[in-house]
Amino acid sequence: MPRKLAAGNWKMNGLGAALAEVTALAERCPSPKAEVLICPPATLLSRLSAAAEGSPIATGGQDCHTATSGAHTGDISPAMLVDAGASYVILGHSERRADHGESDATVAAKTHAAWNAGLTAIVCVGETEAQREAGETLGVIQSQIASSVPDGATAASTVIAYEPVWAIGTGKVPTLKQIAEVHDALRGQLNERFGSEGNEIRLLYGGSVKAKNAAEIFAVSNVDGALVGGASLTAEDFGPIVEALDAAG
Ligand SMILES: O=C[C@H](O)COP(=O)(O)O
Numbered sequence: 006m007p008r009k010l011a012a013g014n015w016k017m018n019g020l021g022a023a024l025a026e027v028t029a030l031a032e033r034c035p036s037p038k039a040e041v042l043i044c045p046p047a048t049l050l051s052r053l054s055a056a057a058e059g060s061p062i063a064t065g066g067q068d069c070h071t072a073t074s075g076a077h078t079g080d081i082s083p084a085m086l087v088d089a090g091a092s093y094v095i096l097g098h099s100e101r102r103a104d105h106g107e108s109d110a111t112v113a114a115k116t117h118a119a120w121n122a123g124l125t126a127i128v129c130v131g132e133t134e135a136q137r138e139a140g141e142t143l144g145v146i147q148s149q150i151a152s153s154v155p156d157g158a159t160a161a162s163t164v165i166a167y168e169p170v171w172a173i174g175t176g177k178v179p180t181l182k183q184i185a186e187v188h189d190a191l192r193g194q195l196n197e198r199f200g201s202e203g204n205e206i207r208l209l210y211g212g213s214v215k216a217k218n219a220a221e222i223f224a225v226s227n228v229d230g231a232l233v234g235g236a237s238l239t240a241e242d243f244g245p246i247v248e249a250l251d252a253a254g
Pocket residue numbers: 014098168172173174175211212213214232233234235236
């Protein structure tokens with residue numbers, strides 16, 4: 006199993022002054038057992054990669070196009086993310102699925118493009134509150150995985166993030182039993198489809214992870230780390246989450 010992963014998704018937050026948070030995080034967590042990743046807005050990626058150089062903090066993008074270059078105003082190619090120092094890219098986040106109409110097929114195409122550029126794709130899946138209430142959670146998530154993750158996924162190329170849409174930025178968190186139910190089902194699906202490699206693909210939980218609930222979430226079976234939004238914006242908030250993941254072993 007690759008190292009556990011504490012990934013921060015800064016979403017559309019952060020101006021130049023936020024770079025100081027990366028330096029502070031590197032000082033607070035100089036040699037974490039877990040991998041630590043920050044995915045800032047594209048405007049900060051190059052500067053943040055430079056600021057993190059020589060530290061254990063990796064950087065990533067929040068989206069990419071399927072093409073390497075061309076007439077796609079406003080888009081960013083996987084090669085551009087690599088050029089800016091990224092080693093990861095988040096794909097299929099529910100905010101992109103909702104705001105930009107990204108389908109599973111789009112996410113799969115972007116995942117292929119990311120792999121081709123040498124990036125590790127963090128593919129996000131998750132149910133809405135209505136889907137959970139209708140008892141559709143596992144069906145929705147397993148269908149998203151089946152259609153968003155292309156054949157050939159490996160532990161080195163792919164990470165899965167389970168993020169219930171209703172838990173993102175709301176302070177609402179599923180019960181530990183609910184998290185375990187989904188992660189165990191995902192592990193089973195990955196094992197069935199990708200064999201032993203599926204057993205190694207890291208499964209992150211995301212949705213209102215904070216310092217106060219991180220340790221109990223990291224103790225849940227088949228939780229290999231977290232994709233953190235709001236609580237990844239400062240070293241003061243993200244540092245304890247990294248430390249909780251380290252303590253979980
Ligand atoms: O990508 C991160 C998730 O959307 C979680 O965001 P949050 O930690 O602010 O709830």
